[in-house]
Every structure is written in structure tokens, then in C-alpha cells.
Amino acid sequence: MKIKVTFADQGSIEKIHEKSIYILENIGVIMQSKQACDIFRQHGAKVDGEIVYITRKMVEDALKTCQSTFEWYGRGNTLTVGGGESLVFPSYGPNYVVENNVMRKPDITDFKNFHRLHETSDVLHGGTPYILEPWEVPSDIRNNYRMATTLKYHTKPVMGMTAGAKSSKDAIDMTKAFYGVEDKVVLLGLINATDPMSYPRDMVESLVEYAMHGQAILLTAGGILGLSTPSSLVGSFTVNNAATLAGVVLIQLINPGNPVIYGCQGSSSNLTEITLAYGNFATAKSIHLTKAVANYYGLPSRSGGSINDAKEVDYQAGAETYSNLFASLSSGSDFFIMGAGILDTVNAVGTEKYILDELLIKGILTQLNDTSVDEESFLMKDIEKAGPGGNYINRRTSKYYKKEFYLNPAFNNCNTNNWVEGGSPTVMEKAHKLYLERLKNFSDPENTPEQIRLLDRYIPKEYS
Structure with missing residues (x-):
């Protein structure tokens, strides 16, 4: 037995696709890059200034060359x-860190500590140079510092810089040199279409660099419902889908078969204040729809995360985070960022919230695990031995209990007397203690002399 959640039927997805094709053919998408416009023009697309009109055939041909896995x-x-x-x-x-429910500007130690958390996590699969803004590092060396520091602390795969052509090329070259490889996908670059149906210059430049060098690209259309996209879920999603497909086409024109992840979640909004509202419960629908449409196109998907709009770790943070993490995992999303620690509509990351989100993901995965209904799982021998009015207290704990039930170590699931005798710890206090223990037990990954020399080029001693 297994929980199954479905949202979009085939007919609905096909309607979204057809409307998206209409938008691409008749309304177009802005590419703020002469290079990108020239590439489209050379392949037969109509280009008017920076507006590119993409045909159905171009979309279909691009999807044929995409990989479903990489x-x-x-x-x-x-x-x-x-x-x-x-x-x-x-x-x-x-831009901010929240520790003990106090929001503050991060420092270099915070930047490094979150990398340490990622590397030691048994929930997160990798790292990214964009975890926080290292404000203390001068802006002229900050991009390479971020990338080098990410490589220093991670043995897991990492995402790369996408702040324009130079930062992207530097990140790719640095990572290949650090790993000592040339012909592998070593980075994933996030490319975001921001304005309605528009790719900014720095994003297009980064897309081109990653595609030219065979590196994976995560496309995300960031249209905001009711602000930069229509004020209906399906209307907003369709505009974002068209923008995402435009990115898919450009990538495949540059390098057919280049790995790409489809991301079309967009953003919920609070129209009473004209602001983002990522944590809105409607976001869960977009998460499921993103996965369904990605499956339709045969692409791996990105959607979801621990996103919420709470300013501190409170009931709102927990409710919105659970809604979006459950949708992320139950939909089968192939990939998502913002996996742990997010607060304040992605404006902040919390130390205790990070630990709690890791533990929440473990709990949700337990919810979604298969529940055994084979003959052994009924434990009939135990039932027969206990008989009517008996109990199972002294029985050996079964393997099914360990698989099907999860006790969160930060939660207070004990009886009241034991809780009081233990000092009546709050969930936040327990999470903070777990956070400090993780940092205390961390050891830097070993680097070769060659890797150390490379890192020293980009990490000044005062920021190491």
C-alpha cells in the first residue's frame, strides 16, 4: 500500500501545452541577448528586435533531443x-540568517557553516554557491570565492554560478580543474526567466556558457501570479511554461542532448499587499502540476522545497513548509532547491529551521514509503500469543515498526513527567542543540595539494 497523489489529467496538460505553443508562436518571448537572438534566427525563428517567435516544430524538435535522465x-x-x-x-x-528566531545579516562563518551542514546531511544531496550572500567578501572576487568555497566543503555534487558569461565560465573551468575531469557533467546552473516571458541578459549568457560546455541547466520561469503573470493558477502556469519551453529550445539549438531540468512552478502572491507569497497553500498544486507537465515532455522536473512566508520558526512556518515539502516529495519531483531552512519567502535561512526541515523530510518519506501487506507483516504469531486482552509490550520490536514509524528527535513525543524532568526543552532548543552538534563533529573534506593550490587562488586567507 502506498499514498498516491495525482493532480493533472492528460487532457488538462494538453490544453496547457497548446496554449503555450500559441504564446510562443504569436506573442513571443524576449531574449535580452544578441547572441541568443542570432541563434534563433539562424535556425529559422522569426526575430523582431529582442522578441523571438518560436514555432511548434522547433519545440517538438528540441524535446526530441532532450534526455529524460542524466x-x-x-x-x-x-x-x-x-x-x-x-x-x-x-x-x-x-540575504539573512535566522538563529534562535532572531533575523540578522550573515557573516563569513554563517556561509561556511551552512556548507558544513549540507556536506554532513543525510537528507540533502549536494551544495550550491548561492546558499547565502557573503557580504564581507569584496564584490570583484565574490563570485569565484563562492564557487571555490562550495568546492572546498563538498564531496557531493554542486550547483554553479550563473551571474553572466564570465562567472559561469569561471565556475565551469574551476570545477573541472578541481575534479580533474573534462568530459562529465560537473555543474548544474539555474537559469531564471524573470519578467513575463523574458530572459535577462546575464541569464542568457549563463545559459549559453553552460550549454556550450555540456553542463546541466535548470530552467525556472519565475513569473508571479497576478503580478507578472495572469491571476489564475492555470493562466500563470501556462505563461511560465511557454517561457520555460523557450529556454529548452535555445539549449537544444546550442547543444542537442544537453541535460536540462524542467522547472515551471512560478510564484504565488498576496495581491492585497502586492508581494510574493511562496508559502500559499495553492503552491502545492503548482508543484504537482510541474511534475505532471515535465512527465508529459519527458524531462526531469524541479519544483517545491521548504518554502514559506513566515518570519520566524512558528506555526505558520511549520504548516506552509509541510504543505510544500509533502507536495514536492509526493509528486515525485526529481529535484528541488530550498530543501531545508527557508523562511521569509526565501529571503532568509534559519539554523534551527534547517535541522527541523531535514527531520521533517525524513518523516514525510516515511509517510510515502510502501506499507507492507505480505503474509509476514500481519505478525499473526504475535497476535495469537497475546490473545484477547493481552499486550505486545515485551515482544521484540518488528522490522516493520522501524520502517513504518518515525520518531522525530527534535519533537517532544515523551510523556509529560519525563519532559519536565529533562528540563522542559522546546523544539527550538532541541533543534539548536542538534545544529551545534553537527558543526562540532564536522571535519573538512581532504583536498589534494593540487586542489589546495587551486582553492588558494580564489579564497583569500582572511576569508578562508
């Missing part, structure tokens, strides 16, 4: 994207 190399292990497992990655872009 291998992503790290120095310690390789991940299969689209292989059936939901790959969880950390925060991407927060």
Missing part, C-alpha cells in the same frame, strides 16, 4: 537526475 558528477559520488529519487538541494539566494 548523470551529475561530484568528487565523492554521482547523482542520477530523473532516476526516480527526489534530489534535495539547499537554499538559493537568502
